[in-house]
Amino acid sequence: MSENAKSPPLPTGTFMERAVTWSKKNLFDGWFNTILTLGSIAFILWLVPPLVEWGIVNATLAPSIESCKEATGACWGFVNANLRLILFGTYPFDEQWRPLLAMIILMGIICGSLGGVKYAGVRKWIIPMWVIGVPIICILMWGGIFGLTYVQNSYWGGLPLTLILSSIGVIFAFPFGLLLALGRQSNMPAIKTVSVVYIEVIRGVPLITVLFMASVMFPLFLPDGVTIDKLLRAQIGIILFTAAYLAEVFRGGLQAVPRGQFEAGDSLALSYWQSMRLIVLPQALRLVIPPTVNSFISMFKDTTLVVIIGLFDFLGTVKLALRSDPAWTKYYVEGYAFAAAIFFLICFSMAKYSAYLEKELRKGEQR
């Protein structure tokens, strides 16, 4: 570590003296930095107090329109009164423990899988967890057996829907993207052409177009009486779209692996798949963790676009709640702030995990 090489002199003097020294060095170092510091302080003073006043001091949490009308600050009562609608959408009210439980199981599996990178004991459970967990989640969400009432997936909504769309999206887009990346690097012209055309076409259109095609145009081309589920169509659209982006991310990783590593695999008489699995991909994937997570984060946020095809993801249910009663409609700032907070929490966790993962996987290089 560079800090150890040139360790700074130990701080001396009273607390005040040290504070003055520190701020001189870090905040008022030259006229430019002084201006920046003062500007930032002014900005914070201008922004934070009114925000605190609005969001906390003058805000109300009481779930009634009357108390919101009286309050001069934020009306968190909107979120409070409609919390279950925001979290679970139009899922039948009495059955909402099912999406809640499904969501907890899904989060558990995801956390377990993520932890598996560090703990070998957990790692061997990753696949069984998914194999057992996913059917349980499906049963909970759909029902229809074990005395659970059947719930059409046009009733699914809110946070469970967002999590399902994005985690299923990740699970399928990842291998598909990997295959596309390998296909694009392939020596076989047919596979290469198909991969290149696919990637470029999908990358050339916005997700909203893919979803729109899947939900509005696609059903018109099916034979009469055949309908494919709306949610499934959206999910496939998201997978296909994300895979194309991931493929390019993975291609970057593959190209960064030195040629000699491929040749090493060949010289050991490993088959194509063996050398990919044992030598190339572990190195390539490790290199592209930041852009991969970047893709996942953007996909997670892109799931909000399903609102244009009438599915209520988490942001959609906030809008649904805003329209549940016209009296709530004017408190949309509070609703969107709540949604933003939840989205930030999830995306920030993903970013943090990716930083941790990078550090964890680089340990081999640091020795």
Next chain:
Amino acid sequence: MKIQTILAAGAMTVAAVAAQNAQAGAVLDGIKAKGFVQCGVNTGLPGFSAANAEGQWEGIDVDVCRATAAALLGDANSVQYTPLTAAQRFTALQSGEIDILSRNTTATTTRDAKLGLTFVGINYYDGQGFLIPKALGVSSATELDGATVCVEPGTTTELNLADYFRAKGMSFEPVVIENINEATAAFFSGRCDVYTTDASGLASIRTQMAENPDDYAILPEIISKEPLGPVVAQGDEQWSDVVRWAFTAMIEAEEYGVTMENVDDMKANSTNPGIQRLLGVTPGMGEALGLDEAWAYNIIKQVGNYGESYEKNVTAKLGLERGLNALWTDGGLQYAWPVR
């Protein structure tokens, strides 16, 4: 516009194919077999179709579906809802994803004739109007020359607005904002002089979004006709009859003064032959439609008559009076074809 053209073309092709393939009674038989009506609704329009705090769909559009289910299956709750956007709605109907579209849809010639749809009734007569701040000092839309107008894009609203100003030889400056929250915020912050959308929407914006509703007024001019009603796909006339008469029965019940409350009493004691026919005391109507004789009784008992549905949803949620939607006997346009 392009997307709409392509969609319309695709929709027409399918409609043509669907019309050939459809067998009489196919939709109706399907509903009986699965035990519920699949109903396409708006993704959220208070008073018409919106989810309440418990996530249940409510509104006058929703009540049409509930009435149909009550008539056909005997239970108003045998409905499954598919929330649809404006772009999706006709595809969903043509592809058979939904049985009935009850989503504040304006009946027009093209939709009725070219898209292979059947409008079975009008459950809400709406029209486009203007909302202004009283401070503007305008009392008629004819005085709006040169005004800045807030409008949502891609709707007939925008086209009607342009048509109206052109016809009157006036100029205006549109402020086109996609999101209704932002659009209304722009209006109330004074970004534009006028806000235009359907009159039902204006009323709810005025009462619910304005700091002080008395500072704002809706101009008397209504510049377009928007007859909104439930739609089914062409090809199953028996099904469209069921929907048409289920909705008609709600209005007929209001005309006779039969309500959710007094329907049992009416059924037992009324000597009015019209009510006896409606409630199945004198049998025949149910048989004619291929329904149980208690079809209309079930509707009124479980959903209520048209006036009750309007009161509960539109008046309570949006603060709108009956206006054009009053019964014809009260000077409105709602006029039931006789159930006989």
